[in-house]
Amino acid sequence: MISPIVSVSREGPSPGPSLVEALEGGAVLRFSDLDFPFSPFEERFVERPFADGKAKNVNIRGATAELRGAAGTAEEQEALRQLLIRYRAFAEALVTRYLPAYAGKVAFAGTSYRPFEVDRRKLSWRRDDTRLHVDAFPSNPIGEKRILRIFRNINPQGEPRLWRVGEDFASMAGKFVPALPGYSPLSARLLAALKITKARRSEYDHLMLHLHDALKRDMDYQANAPQADVRFAPGETWVTFSDLVMHGAMGGRYMLEQTAYLAVKDQADPERSPQRILARTLGRPLR
Numbered sequence: 001m002i003s004p005i006v007s008v009s010r011e012g013p014s015p016g017p018s019l020v021e022a023l024e025g026g027a028v029l030r031f032s033d034l035d036f037p038f039s040p041f042e043e044r045f046v047e048r049p050f051a052d053g054k055a056k057n058v059n060i061r062g063a064t065a066e067l068r069g070a071a072g073t074a075e076e077q078e079a080l081r082q083l084l085i086r087y088r089a090f091a092e093a094l095v096t097r098y099l100p101a102y103a104g105k106v107a108f109a110g111t112s113y114r115p116f117e118v119d120r121r122k123l124s125w126r127r128d129d130t131r132l133h134v135d136a137f138p139s140n141p142i143g144e145k146r147i148l149r150i151f152r153n154i155n156p157q158g159e160p161r162l163w164r165v166g167e168d169f170a171s172m173a174g175k176f177v178p179a180l181p182g183y184s185p186l187s188a189r190l191l192a193a194l195k196i197t198k199a200r201r202s203e204y205d206h207l208m209l210h211l212h213d214a215l216k217r218d219m220d221y222q223a224n225a226p227q228a229d230v231r232f233a234p235g236e237t238w239v240t241f242s243d244l245v246m247h248g249a250m251g252g253r254y255m256l257e258q259t260a261y262l263a264v265k266d267q268a269d270p271e272r273s274p275q276r277i278l279a280r281t282l283g284r285p286l287r
């Protein structure tokens, strides 16, 4: 089954359990009519990239919301920082309103401004996000958390954000997990001791990193696996568990993105997490 796109209107009748159920089942929620207006001063942020160009994105993180990777005058950078803080509040309000079961349980992490065209230079296949994948962070073990992401297309010239979505996680895992290398608790402890990872890499993290790479490396799978093209128009917001939903970003520039974490135990149904799906695929609990 290919991940469904579920349209939600602002005044729609169905915020609540059914949206959580769709999301946990691998849907992408599409909101077409949520407002996130820019001030006249802020219009400049979608006219040219206010980025130093060293990193892919500009972002704020942590309690201080320190801005990283930005360009512009001090006044402009402070305005961009405030825009990102406002977007984080927008994402929090969206969760409270449409996914009330998660309110107070979701931890809001980095917020990013993505002014550049999707990178097609193909520097390395591992970093090529046009290839279908699920998100996994090499240096930042996730353990028993889920990755929830809230995106918004802020392109001023009508350009859509182009995505591909793929098949459901369990079907994908059934094809790839049997060939993945085994997990070594010893090397996980070593990576943590050497500070290569910020915490001990669990078996789940190990499997997700290898899945990420195995998927991106397999050109036959990339071309022939079940998949669908999706266009997100300017002004649209979309929400998904990016650790569960197979996706590739094919094109578009000027986007805002909020990353949030939810504990598996705080899901409506933890059995639908990639953690539990992988355990079922292996036929035993993960270590």
Ligand SMILES: [Fe+2]
Pocket (backbone or CB within 6 Å): 129, 133, 134, 135, 242, 247
């Ligand atoms: Fe991704």
